[in-house]
Amino acid sequence: MEPFFKYVNPGQEDKDWGLYLSCAGKADIKPGVIYPPTTHPSGYHFSFERGRVLEEYQINYITDGAGLYENRGGKYNVTPGSMIFTKPGQWHRYKPKKSTGWVEHYVGFSGYIAHQIFGRPWFIQKNAVVEVGYREEIIDTYYKIFNYVKEEKPGYQQVAAGMVMKLLGFIVSLDKQKDFSGKRVEKIIKNACFSIRENVETEINFQSFAEENHIGYSYFRKMFKKYTGVPPVQYHLDLKILRAKEMLLYTDKSVKEISYALGFQSIYYFSRIFKTKLGVAPTEIRKSMKS
Numbered sequence: 001m002e003p004f005f006k007y008v009n010p011g012q013e014d015k016d017w018g019l020y021l022s023c024a025g026k027a028d029i030k031p032g033v034i035y036p037p038t039t040h041p042s043g044y045h046f047s048f049e050r051g052r053v054l055e056e057y058q059i060n061y062i063t064d065g066a067g068l069y070e071n072r073g074g075k076y077n078v079t080p081g082s083m084i085f086t087k088p089g090q091w092h093r094y095k096p097k098k099s100t101g102w103v104e105h106y107v108g109f110s111g112y113i114a115h116q117i118f119g120r121p122w123f124i125q126k127n128a129v130v131e132v133g134y135r136e137e138i139i140d141t142y143y144k145i146f147n148y149v150k151e152e153k154p155g156y157q158q159v160a161a162g163m164v165m166k167l168l169g170f171i172v173s174l175d176k177q178k179d180f181s182g183k184r185v186e187k188i189i190k191n192a193c194f195s196i197r198e199n200v201e202t203e204i205n206f207q208s209f210a211e212e213n214h215i216g217y218s219y220f221r222k223m224f225k226k227y228t229g230v231p232p233v234q235y236h237l238d239l240k241i242l243r244a245k246e247m248l249l250y251t252d253k254s255v256k257e258i259s260y261a262l263g264f265q266s267i268y269y270f271s272r273i274f275k276t277k278l279g280v281a282p283t284e285i286r287k288s289m290k291s
Contacts, residue, residue, distance in 0.1 A: 029102050
């Protein structure tokens with residue numbers, strides 16, 4: 001795709017959607033070229049000496065060349081496969097090396113959903129530059145965003161906003177996979193997930209499971225939570241509650257029968273956990289289905 005830049009003008013309906021685009025573009029900076037180029041739009045132009053502050057989020061993906069990114073948190077080397085995150089109100093500056101230049105793809109956006117996403121622990125804890133490597137799914141998502149922005153067909157903001165969400169999901173997923181790629185613990189966790197699903201109704205001793213797989217329980221629990229988002233015991237309990245919901249909706253078994261079938265020692269404990277997880281009591285779920 002040829003280099004381009006485009007401002008977009010979101011309407012109130014776009015802003016009410018929760019995430020809306022403000023700009024998108026691709027730049028091919030040749031070695032030795034002054035950066036940013038003089039053709040850079042006035043609202044985004046800056047000098048490296050002074051830096052700049054934006055009123056939007058920006059995600060830059062560098063697919064070729066190398067350079068430097070700096071904010072109040074520190075200085076970061078940028079290499080092919082680097083994702084650069086810039087937040088609104090954050091002073092920053094960046095530039096490619098004169099000897100290499102770089103190819104950058106970027107999208108600017110804002111909205112209350114964007115604020116919620118960047119308030120999540122992953123985005124708070126991560127540095128401004130994250131290495132994900134050259135990924136076809138990421139570059140393809142950028143190009144789809146670019147096409148929507150170029151055409152500006154009715155509703156393009158909503159579709160492009162969804163593509164930005166997809167982009168953020170890819171980035172988080174790829175970064176999380178780094179801790180597991182090629183490691184034995186990933187296979188153990190996958191086996192654990194399969195075993196839990198196959199034995200939802202029974203009690204599972206995860207300490208014994210770890211011992212049988214010759215792995216420390218604390219390490220297994222820590223990596224399981226990192227992989228799935230919840231500890232193994234919680235993962236098992238969540239599946240029990242989902243199975244209970246299915247049984248309440250599609251069988252004639254009583255709440256008591258279901259609670260004991262799924263290994264809960266007390267119908268009162270089962271009902272309390274069910275309501276905590278799903279927001280309604282087991283009996284209310286069944287009533288809503290009948291009505």
